[in-house]
Amino acid sequence: MDKRVTFKGLWLPLLLVAPQAVVTAVFFFYPAGQAIWQSLFIPDPFGLSMQFVGLGNFEYLLGNSYYRASFVTTAIFSVSVTLLSMGIALYLAVLADRLIKGSGTYRTLLIWPYAVAPAVAGVLWMFMFNTRIGVVSWYLGQLGYDWNHVLNGGEAMGLVVVASAWGRISYNFLFFLAGLQAIPKSVIEAAAIDGARFWTRFRTIVWPLLSPTTFFLLVVNVVYAFFETFGVIHTITAGGPQQSTTILVYKVYADGFVGQDLGSSAAQSVILLLVVGLLTVIQFKYIERKVHY
Amino acid sequence: MATLSLRNLQKSYGRTAVIHGVSIDVADGEFIVIVGPSGCGKSTLLRMVAGLEAITAGDLFIGADRVNDREPMDRNIAMVFQNYALYPHMSVAENMGYALRIAGKPKAEIAARVAEAARMLQLEPYLARKPRELSGGQRQRVAMGRAIVRDPSVFLFDEPLSNLDAKLRVQMRLEIKGLQRKLGVTALYVTHDQVEAMTLADRMIVMNAGVAEQIGTPLEVYERPATVFAAQFIGSPAMNMLDGTGEGRQVRLANGVAVPVAVEAQGPVKLGLRPEHLTRDETGPLTMQLRMAEPLGANTLVHGTMEGVPGDVVASLPGVHREDDLPSVIRFSIPPEATHVFDAATERRI
Ligand SMILES: Nc1ncnc2c1ncn2[C@@H]1O[C@H](COP(=O)(O)OP(=O)(O)O)[C@@H](O)[C@H]1O
Ligand SMILES: [Mg+2]
Numbered sequence: 001m002d003k004r005v006t007f008k009g010l011w012l013p014l015l016l017v018a019p020q021a022v023v024t025a026v027f028f029f030y031p032a033g034q035a036i037w038q039s040l041f042i043p044d045p046f047g048l049s050m051q052f053v054g055l056g057n058f059e060y061l062l063g064n065s066y067y068r069a070s071f072v073t074t075a076i077f078s079v080s081v082t083l084l085s086m087g088i089a090l091y092l093a094v095l096a097d098r099l100i101k102g103s104g105t106y107r108t109l110l111i112w113p114y115a116v117a118p119a120v121a122g123v124l125w126m127f128m129f130n131t132r133i134g135v136v137s138w139y140l141g142q143l144g145y146d147w148n149h150v151l152n153g154g155e156a157m158g159l160v161v162v163a164s165a166w167g168r169i170s171y172n173f174l175f176f177l178a179g180l181q182a183i184p185k186s187v188i189e190a191a192a193i194d195g196a197r198f199w200t201r202f203r204t205i206v207w208p209l210l211s212p213t214t215f216f217l218l219v220v221n222v223v224y225a226f227f228e229t230f231g232v233i234h235t236i237t238a239g240g241p242q243q244s245t246t247i248l249v250y251k252v253y254a255d256g257f258v259g260q261d262l263g264s265s266a267a268q269s270v271i272l273l274l275v276v277g278l279l280t281v282i283q284f285k286y287i288e289r290k291v292h293y
Numbered sequence: 294m295a296t297l298s299l300r301n302l303q304k305s306y307g308r309t310a311v312i313h314g315v316s317i318d319v320a321d322g323e324f325i326v327i328v329g330p331s332g333c334g335k336s337t338l339l340r341m342v343a344g345l346e347a348i349t350a351g352d353l354f355i356g357a358d359r360v361n362d363r364e365p366m367d368r369n370i371a372m373v374f375q376n377y378a379l380y381p382h383m384s385v386a387e388n389m390g391y392a393l394r395i396a397g398k399p400k401a402e403i404a405a406r407v408a409e410a411a412r413m414l415q416l417e418p419y420l421a422r423k424p425r426e427l428s429g430g431q432r433q434r435v436a437m438g439r440a441i442v443r444d445p446s447v448f449l450f451d452e453p454l455s456n457l458d459a460k461l462r463v464q465m466r467l468e469i470k471g472l473q474r475k476l477g478v479t480a481l482y483v484t485h486d487q488v489e490a491m492t493l494a495d496r497m498i499v500m501n502a503g504v505a506e507q508i509g510t511p512l513e514v515y516e517r518p519a520t521v522f523a524a525q526f527i528g529s530p531a532m533n534m535l536d537g538t539g540e541g542r543q544v545r546l547a548n549g550v551a552v553p554v555a556v557e558a559q560g561p562v563k564l565g566l567r568p569e570h571l572t573r574d575e576t577g578p579l580t581m582q583l584r585m586a587e588p589l590g591a592n593t594l595v596h597g598t599m600e601g602v603p604g605d606v607v608a609s610l611p612g613v614h615r616e617d618d619l620p621s622v623i624r625f626s627i628p629p630e631a632t633h634v635f636d637a638a639t640e641r642r643i
């Protein structure tokens with residue numbers, strides 16, 4: 001069905017898209033252009049002049065073991081955050097979907113973490129796991145486990161993954177619940193009559209029918225893990241210990257603002273720009289076609 | 294194939310009672326139609342049999358087994374839903390074979406049984422299609438096929454034809470009946486359409502507000518409706534229902550006219566007269582002020598009022614009559630054995 005609204009003339013449509021166009025230009029195209037431009041130069045140590053190096057910054061980056069390590073860190077981090085937050089959200093959504101009446105209450109309770117700013121969430125988790133005053137680390141200590149994410153890279157990674165995933169659960173939950181409730185009840189009942197028990201129904205009916213939602217969330221969550229977890233990492237570990245939680249976005253910040261290596265930082269931004277572009281293309285290509293049954 | 298027994302089945306949602314105790318013994322291979330207006334509890338009753346709604350009280354037997362506490366899958370029933378409830382991501386063949394696949398039947402057997410059902414339903418050209426690539430009638434057939442393939446003891450249908458257009462509905466109605474006869478499977482069929490009920494049923498349950506008003510063959514219900522509700526729900530146009538007073542073998546209407554009836558009646562009653570049983574008779578006791586005539590071809594419906602009697606009256610006259618050709622006052626008579634007399638208080642047949 002074609003529900004397109006048609007406008008006569010040119011001015012009204014232009015006026016209507018103008019605010020969005022301005023916002024996009026100021027906050028996206030301008031900085032993106034700046035990043036691409038700067039990635040081609042190396043500034044001198046005093047920031048007085050810039051020397052053109054072409055793709056030199058990129059060559060240096062790709063040959064740099066720290067940068068490659070950061071890629072691996074990012075992969076581990078984003079896959080963990082995505083799987084953890086989507087897995088828990090799906091589990092909760094399935095529970096809530098089974099008792100439709102209570103789902104309103106669940107929804108309200110589960111939306112709260114989403115309203116918490118990443119940095120605040122980071123501080124919250126940091127306090128809970130603080131090596132000296134944190135409640136959780138105290139309990140772990142009672143159990144004989146010496147929690148120290150300040151020194152232990154694995155523990156640091158675990159903590160930022162959990163903190164980042166936690167903030168996403170409510171968002172994913174809402175989409176999963178909506179997806180589950182969009183499956184006609186009679187289809188599930190038909191499967192029950194056909195002899196499928198809960199897990200079989202989930203595997204053969206619910207999961208395939210949920211796949212558009214799942215795929216959408218997969219892309220959205222990977223993008224989140226890549227780009228929007230800066231606040232959490234900054235407050236909890238600041239990328240440490242020994243770069244064990246330095247994901248690509250954090251490295252942009254660390255190299256550019258802390259290390260003052262603007263050329264390299266800009267080149268990293270450009271690489272991230274390509275990554276996000278690729279994700280978007282995948283998302284559109286697949287969501288448009290394949291996942292639809 | 295099996296018998297089916299409902300013994301005083303009841304259903305409440307919290308403190309709201311929805312089904313007030315329905316009992317029927319269904320013979321092996323019998324086609325039972327549950328008919329009633331929207332919201333009377335037809336679907337709820339069917340879903341209790343299916344195991345999709347818990348039974349609050351009463352007993353349900355399929356064959357010799359009490360199945361109240363069995364899961365739907367353990368009752369050996371198949372259900373056709375109003376919206377078909379096909380699995381949208383599976384092909385027609387996968388839809389029909391789903392139950393067998395879940396049961397772990399060998400691939401060859403599944404393919405054979407699906408092919409057999411597809412042949413019976415003329416679905417062979419569509420086996421590879423997805424439900425969204427089918428028309429309403431074809432989807433309906435797939436839903437039927439899914440039920441057939443499982444070879445169940447009981448077929449359950451919940452208004453399976455209500456999403457189809459009028460012509461297709463008639464065609465599918467005949468197919469369903471033919472298929473059920475051929476397979477000899479006991480069937481429980483829910484509809485709000487009294488024509489479907491009349492044509493499909495071996496016996497029907499006329500439901501109203503969670504109560505079975507009457508259980509009987511279509512002709513029994515038509516010829517001897519047990520209650521005012523059953524009388525007015527079955528038959529088209531609906532039976533005229535006039536208030537009156539029983540005086541032995543006649544009923545006196547509010548305007549003083551006495552209508553001879555076939556039963557002894559005393560006190561306040563309701564007199565039911567089927568429109569098709571009113572015959573034009575210049576010496577008849579009933580007079581109608583004509584308001585409108587609707588020629589339908591084979592017959593003509595005449596609408597009007599009786600002086601001194603509240604409410605409208607309808608008569609169905611054989612043949613075509615144009616409004617201008619009819620007198621403004623038409624006189625009718627009706628044979629006593631074609632009248633229906635109901636107690637005004639209990640609304641039950643006398
Ligand atoms: N889950 C429920 N909770 C409370 N009342 C319900 C529920 N489901 C159905 N009802 C009520 O039960 C009655 C019968 O419903 P239903 O069996 O669907 O009627 P029908 O199929 O005859 O149209 C209706 O009045 C409906 O409001
Ligand atoms: Mg219904």
